[in-house]
Amino acid sequence: MLLEYKIEGGDFTQAGYASSQIKKTLKQLNVDPAVIKRVVIALYEAEVNIVAHAYRGVIYAQVEGSGIKLRLEDEGPGIPDIERAMTPGFSTASQQVREMGFGAGMGLPNISDNADSFKIESSVGKGTTLYIEIKFR
Amino acid sequence: MTISDLCTLVNGTVVCGANRMNESVEYAFASDLMSDVLTVKTNQFILITGLANTQSIRTVEMSDTPFLLLCRDKEVTEDMRELAEESNILIIKSPYSLFKCAGILYSAGLKPIY
Incomplete structure (x- = not known):
């Protein structure tokens, strides 16, 4: 099953x-609730990142019997230094994003913590793609 | 602690999810930083917060817990209420500060997560 959702940058209402x-x-699909929580926490963090930092993006969720593969592609400024972006506490979030309760430099590390596999590809001036995999067992 | 007792202790009013008033909760987490709430591994806790927006409701939903306590009588917008009702999330509003709510509930036996 492949699910697809379009995300608009800056639209915090959605x-x-x-x-x-x-x-x-x-x-x-009766997936273990503990696994669902890991999936949605990682996904929500990544979704908020698109809204907070990118112009627009698409979430692709490939649900298989053994797990879920998420791909989040955005058109945006990209990440110049991925290692630095992964550092807990590092953030480039705007004041508006911080007022929403985010932007503390905890999102990417938390995605990594919840995922079985996590990869970031980014091109400055073009955008960022996140690959997140979580197994059901 | 039952949600009903908790509500009385913080002089609260139920905004939505009144069907959950007889349920119990053992743990609480107090924060205005949703990023921090999203790192909590425990389920079935009550989030005590002063942050009143749709993302505080979403954070409760993603955290797989159905309880939210809003401090200082923050306004619950129609968008927030709709989102909460969709996921059967209970919202209680208290006139007390986050510090006072947390203090009262801790003294009454609600447990910290960390």
């Missing part, structure tokens, strides 16, 4: 919609 829909789908 941030979390895709994660919420994927949570409902995984519940219907």
